[in-house]
Amino acid sequence: MTSPIDIEGGGTSVVVDGEKEPKAKPDEAKQLEGRSPGQLMWIRFKRDRTGVISAYVVIFFFVVGLAAPLISKLYGKNPYTVYADERPELFDSAGVPLQPNGGISGEFWFGLEPGNGYDVFTKLLYGIRNSLMISLAVTLATVLTGIILGVAAGYLGGKIDYFVSRLIDFLLALPSQLFFIASMPVVVSLFVSPRDETPVYVRVVALISVMWVLGWMSLARILRGTALALREREFIEAAKVSGAPPGRIIRKEILPNVVTPILVQSTYMLPNFVTAEAGLSFLGVGLVEPTPDWGQMFSKAATELVMQNDLTYMFFPGISMIIFIVAFNLLGDSVRDAFDPKTAR
């Protein structure tokens, strides 16, 4: 019962073995290199199909955001053109596009917005860009604050720990959503007098700072706990016995060991900030027209004028945001699983 394939394989096996022998040796030499916990994490992550697909989706969104000006240039439009004035033949007297499905056509891929008649496709591109940039800035700021305050509180202990912990408790006790809404106009008016027109960058800075002030606590608390646990480990004592200064202990011994919670937490935090920012813009305290924004597209789509006519306007920002948030959260889960495979979710 020997098949021709078997014979063929058997015939060449001697040669194959002969080739494999020297190949195995450099492999062994590589084995002695040793895999760092980071490399092991990467290997585990690559095996997780959900994680890899979500990572590609997330990367796609970031690329779209980054390349928004380029894409709209190729597409030949920008989100600020008022098509109701430029091409009045496309709209009826109420400012609603004449063509069905919100004016979707070969020229306007995702349709036109009722009212001013902005192009939905470019608006979505720029909306993604603005939302992601703001969320990324907030995440970076909160992670930095969390590391500095959390690790300092955990490692140094004593009075610093006491004050940082009380500050965290106090800020966590504030109802953050309400506080965002209430404080946004206040923060904006700190920079610009209410009578003047508010420049866009002031709104952006205000958004970032409000979310930053109320967003760093959870990470800081986790890092404080981790640093507290690490402080008692014997390798920290070993470094102290060798005379290592506190700065070096924090940099070389503590920080590499808190990378895991930082990465995991920031992958959970970023989508939260995206939704929070969209929520603020939806409620009208974030970015306002004509600056394109993800959340503000929802608010436009939910207005009476639009809802009566078509659901299409809700469709594009809605679907894209759902895909993004789900992918990012799945990515967060996969990162977490890759870092500590032992803990069950």
Next chain:
Amino acid sequence: MKEDLVLPAPREAATDGAGEPLLVVEGLRKHFPIKGGFPIRRTVGAVQAVDGIDLTVRAGESFGLVGESGCGKSTTGRLITRLLEPTSGTISYRGKDITHAGRKQLAPIRSEIQMIFQDPYSSLNPRQTVGKIISGPMEINGIEPTGGREKRVRELLEIVGLNPEHYNRFPHEFSGGQRQRIGVARALALEPKLIVADEPVSALDVSIQAQVVNLLQKVQQELGIAFLFIAHDLAVVRHFSQRVAVMYLGKVIEVGDRESIYTRPRHPYTHALLSAVPEVNLHDEEAGRRERIRLAGDVPSPISPPSGCRFRTRCWKAQDKCAAQEPPLVRLSGNRDGHLTACHFPEDPTIEGREEDIVLDPALAALEEDIERP
């Protein structure tokens, strides 16, 4: 003795009792404050972990520190390496007072006093390669050995019996015994004169214990490093140390050369401790020759230790004098030079069996009576 079966017979080191004092500890105290009270937290008491101990470690010798759990052995080790701040007393290293020296003042001494830790799973940074872990102390102290740090690390790995090729590996790729060897290599990296070994083998497998103890002994004899060897395993200390101190509840109750402590102990607690070492041939004729003492109860709380002699609450010879007066650590008549005991009513210098066993535990006594009754 039977416990020597795993380990080769104790060797007399050339440095036995010969070196000059390297480390002198006098009246060392460490009290950990207990905070409590509401709404204002204040100090309501203190855990008297170490309460006035005197030790001398001579250059090149191995000094053993034994005692049961919670008697302050590890705290003493951490005080000497200055990981903890002493409450009072003095620690002087080669005549220099380092009791309250800051990090900068300690810098020149740091390379001379190193430490080996108990738990090999917690004493190595999981994010650093073996090479980084061992070269870390050299980097901190700015030591540039001839041929570079990497070459030196490879040498050290060879000294402790690991493959120098393991340079780029991570701690999680090693077993407990191998990790402890890495810890030893790290301690040796600075060519110290004194190593404080805090229960270096108690977290290891018995077969691995022997390997690591032999490695430490090799290192001690070949490199002439003095050891303060903290352990609760009497057999290991007997194998490793030329001089031994016995601690009980934050105090040294007996100190002397190995020979005196193990065969001619005077303090009742030392007797009890030695008699608690398990004997394999329990039903042999020989077994009858060893004394048998079984204590009752636990070590009293170090928050409020007993007055006078701290062992009096568990001692079968305790009298009123023991509660009133704290026995000084002195050389008793019949003791060898350097053999000091803190006891008002010392035992005979022998570990031979006595006419009647001392069984203080009522449950055990009742059980044995039942067995003896036909």
